Amino acid sequence: MPVNFCLEVSGDYACFTRPEMKVERVSYDVITPSSARAIFEAILWKPAIRWQITRIEVLNPINWISVRRNEVGKVFTAPTAKQLSGQSTEPMGFYVEDERQQRAGLFLRDVKYRLYAELHFDKAKDMNSDYGKYAAMFERRARKGQCFNQPYLGVREFSCAFRLVDESSIGHEPPPISEDRPLGWMLYDLDYSDRHNPMPKFFNAAMEQGVIQVPAWDSEEVRG
Template identity: 25%
Template sequence: MSSIKPKNSIEFLLTGRNALFTDPITRIGGEKTSYHLPTYEALKGVCKSIYWKPSIIWVVDKVRIINPIRTQTKGMKPIRYHKDGNDLAYYTYLHDVAYQVQAHFEWNLHRPELEADRIDGKHYSIAKRMVDKGGRQDIFLGTRECQGYVEPCEFGSGKGAYDDIDELGYGLMFHSFAYPDETGLDELHSRFWHAVMRFGVIELPKPTDDLQADARNGMPNRFVRAMSAKTFELESNVEPVSQTEASL
């Protein structure tokens, strides 16, 4: 394996005691059961917690399952927002998870107002330092109550629980959200895909800003609701990097 890495790519080990990766439709209430695999959106959220600026878009390339897939069911008391008191529900979490993740960032071309922030090397250097520090913000594994931790690693190193299994199919799963600032549309869409794990590694398809092309390539999507992208301006409502770095 070549030691030369692209200057926009990071690799990290993601671990946690529990994880809950679900289809957003099931988050309304009642029982919740985790997918056996982390979703693209959840891993992208971890990358954004490590380091994010509106001028970049994180793309998750692949994830490797290190620990055996185990589940743990817990009795929970979710808040009833329509009336006082609590309900009793059972949530099925993944237990004792560990993943190796490889991801890279690309310029967000739907943010022309931030073109001056597309500086080669700057974002990569900061992202690498943030991986070493365990992330800029708290890491969550699908939901707030599932705390996660990141540290640097070399993707493919060590022994994984599924290295000797040639293929496992998981059917149709939620993939990610298509946000307005990444597609140029004033709409929010959800994407889906057919997940397959080969020798412990899941190659994650890269979403594009063309939803029709994604659908033709095996990634169907569904309209969720109308949504507009937030507008950013450099040195205005985005904290300067020099000021952020000085506080670390």
């Protein structure tokens, strides 16, 4: 029953950070399935459903930009009960100037993708009774540009625009770039079967004529 929904997303900048880079932010060449899934979830998310990315089409040439930014190297923690009651002399915050770090980042610029995803249900009985309702809800929200939170391209400061691509008009849309490129092992998503210790999953991605075929979550191509 699941059918593909298609979104066209675009933005001035994007950063799909490689996890092997510990200090500097370096982006993958293209959007990752987990980032694409987050865009669909920003438009419609319910506990009973999940989005499976099936295909990524790269519409703009892959261009890079190097940016040096100021970041804070410390996480702000909530004040304790003793601090709130005045029993502790430790400060509740910290000075940004003392924790500021300058880091370089290698980002993507002028990105545009077509993302294909299937709507799945965790339980078969939910799929039989509610699939049409949730599919219509997603189409209505995407067509109007509605979202629960602003979708972004990898990091929250790089917001993206999106529009729903109708199945009837896909053949009239601009084609992907005509480029083949091996992308190597790319982050697929996080496995939350153990909520206290989520594990990353990877797949060996390749772009053929601007198209990346994304395997299913439970396929042998996806490895931990």
